[in-house]
Amino acid sequence: MLAFVNFYLIPGVIVGSIYALGAVGVSLIFAILRFAHFAHGDLMTLGAYLALSLVAAAGLAPFLALPFAMAGAIVVALVVHRLFYAPLANRPTIVLLIASFGVALMLRSAIQLLWGVQVETYVQGIQRPLVFFDDLRIAERHIYIVLATVVAIVALHVFLTATRAGKAMRAVADQPELAELSGIDRKAVVRQVWVIGGGLAAMAGVFLGIDGELDPNMGWDLLLPVFAAALLGGIGRPYGAIAGGYVIGLAQELATYPWIGAEPLLSPGYKSAVAFALMVGLLLWRPQGLLRGREGT
Amino acid sequence: MTGEMQGYLLYALSLLSLGGIYAILALGLNLQWGMAGLFNAGIAGFFASGAYTAAILGTPPVAGRLGGFDLPMPVTVAAAALFSAAIGWAVGRLCIRLRTDYLAIATIGIAEILRLIVRNEGWLTGGSLGISGIVRPFDGLGPPRADIGYLAVVLGCLVLVYIFVERAGRSPWGRTMRAIRDDERAAAALGKDVDAFRLQAFALGSGIMGGAGALTAYYFRFLSPDATEPLLTTFLVWVMLIAGGSGNNRGAILGAFLVWTLWSSTELVTGRLPADWAANLAYLRVLLIGLLLQVVLQRFAGGILPERARR
Known part of the structure; x- marks a missing residue:
């Protein structure tokens, strides 16, 4: 029983947290910009490597490097949007998907160029887990990962429901034309989406690195479960994406x-x-997602 | 012929052979994306399933791995195309009626599963050892004649595929396909079975990619799990089609040869540099290819040879 908790349930919650953080961004980007962001995995990788530089250069603990990694990934996400996505705003959204495909390639090769291709870790050596009730083993880092994910989700919830900007974001997602008519600045909403999506992607990437290793393909390899999570939750629904991730x-x-x-x-x-089997099963059974997702344009 | 001359000749032959194979891949993608508007992000999966089908069917027996059929190349290439088309059909059957973003995600999924199978099922694919001992037709002639012979095989296949997709494009089937791509509802209102047409285009395109995979397995005489990596297939073929002009078969072929020449000639340059420089420049090259895609998307939306309006 404890082996089940230690080796299956806890790892499941940890990767679930990582998928959830990635899937929220994918889902929000889809809700506002109406395209599947194929570079999201590589944004995660970028976050992980930005933290690695701080860990290596300043000797910071990975969790302390996290805010800086998030800030860096947000800046990159905004620049990428400005350079590669914004100019295609008037084209069919599938063109944005192709562009994001190219951005994924560019981000990954930039990471390989800057940090090399060898596998890296934040901390050398084995970390002893904390032991509760004699046999329940939980690594300290896993507790932090789950706590930080919960904090991020609560913060997102407060943002979406209690702030003006969050309400504007939901309005644009639900009724883009009406939102525009009522004076909501769509460009500001789009910027906020990249701030949230980029920040959470970096967080997911750093946690992935803390939980295991860093390599330049780590994010691309996560794209399938993250998309599956976003689809499972009904794409365009951030809460559904969190559930889907877990x-x-x-x-x-x-x-x-x-x-x-x-x-x-x-x-x-x-x-x-x-992830693929669940996704295909869902597409057959409930194409709109577990929670009702958005119809595409 | 001096050694150096022969080196250049072999390089040119290799450039044209692989360029031809890429042109076939680009034609397959053009059938799916250019004509039918179906996004395939898992080209590597269809490519690799074809390559492995041909390699398994076309090699002599090896202990510990399924195989030993030793079938001739025309049979294995046809089987590869059929097998990849069947996978494409199955994926399409599930996802074709959904919006194209979902199809894109599903194709990533199928490519990932095929990658896992190739890596994990050693009894079938040879695992990380791969499959060696694939013999090309004309290999008995020795270089460079064997390479000239194989180039002829590749170009012959390219011409056949080109004629096939051109005729398909001009046929009532192709007109319906483009009508569906441009206005799905109007086509459906005219009584066209939108999903059936799309499924056919997707399966045919996947089959063409599988055939290209088979040609690649023969070209290298060896196949490893690297065939499932998306960089050299999925990404590069998308850049080729977008740069060449999606919707236009000649554009797809031109884009494939141009981008491949660009890609492989920069390798010639980086190959002459010191090792650590060479590795960095290889990544810089990928970065620039990604940038090329963005420039084409933003500035030359139609590609070099845009789709022409047909009568």
Whole structure:
């Protein structure tokens, strides 16, 4: 039982948190800009590497480097939008998807150019987990990851429901024309979307690095579960995306538990296939997502 | 012929052979995206499934791996195209009626699953060892004649695929396809089964990509899991099609040869530099290819040879 919690449930919650943070951004970008942002994974990678530089240069703990990594990723997201997405505003949204595909390529090669291709870690050596109730082992970093994710989600909720800017964002997502007519500055909303999406992506990337290793493909490899999470939640619905992130994270870890007999139910090498299977199943059963998603234009 | 001359000749042959294979890939993508407006972000998956089909069917027996069929190349290439088309059909069957962003995500998913299968199922794909011992037709002639022979095979396939997609594009089927791409509702109102047409285009395009994968396996005489990496297939082929002009088959071919020449000639330059410089320049090259895509998207929306209005 404790092995189940220690090796399946807790890792599931951790990757679920990471997917949720990434999926919120994908979902918000889709809600406002109406395209699937294919460079989102590489934005995560960028955040992870920005933190790595601070950890290596200033000796900061990864969690202290996090705000700076988020700030850096936000600046890059805004610049990318200004240079590569904004000029295509009047074209079909699929052109933006192609552009983001190119941005993914550019971000990754820039990371390889600046930081190299070898696998990196924030902290060398083995970190001992904290032990509760004799056998429940939780690594300190995992507690911080979950707490920080909860803080981020609550902050997002307060922003969306209690601030003027957040309400404006929801208005643009629901009724773009009406929102524009009522005097909402769409450009400001778009900037805020990149601030939130870029910041949370960097957070997801840093947590991914804290939980394991950094390599230039880490974000691209996460694109499938993150998109699946956003779809599962009904794309364009940030709360749904959070739920979707945890569902996918837990499902892929729990699928490798030896439920029947002694062998893992699913070979760990196929973990990321779980995201795909869930996504396809959902598309067949409820194409609008678990929560009702937005119709595309 | 001096050694240096022969080196240049072999380089030119390699450039044209791989350029031809890329042109076939770009034609497959043009059928899906240029004609049908279907976004495929998993070209690598269809490419690799074709490459592995051909490699498994076309090699002599090896201990510990399925195979030993040793079938001739025309059979394996056809089987590769059929297998990739079947995968494309299955993916399309699930996702074609959804908006194209979803299809894009689903194609990433299928490419990822195929990548996992290739890496994990050693009994089928040879795992990280890959599959070697693939013999090209004309290999008995020795270089450079064998390479000239293989170039002829590739260009022959390219011409066949070109004729096929051109005729398909001019046919009533192709006109319906473009009508659906440009105005789905109008086409549906005229009684066209939109989903069926799209599914056909998607499966055909995937099949063409699978055939190109088979040609690549023969070209290198060796296949490793690197074939599933998206950089050299998915990304590059998208840049080729967008730069050349999506919707125009000649544009797709031109884009493929141009971008491939650009890509591979810069490798010639970086190859002569000191090792640490060379590695950095290789990434810079990818960065510039990404930038090229952005410039084309923003400044030359139609590509070099934009789609012509047809009568």
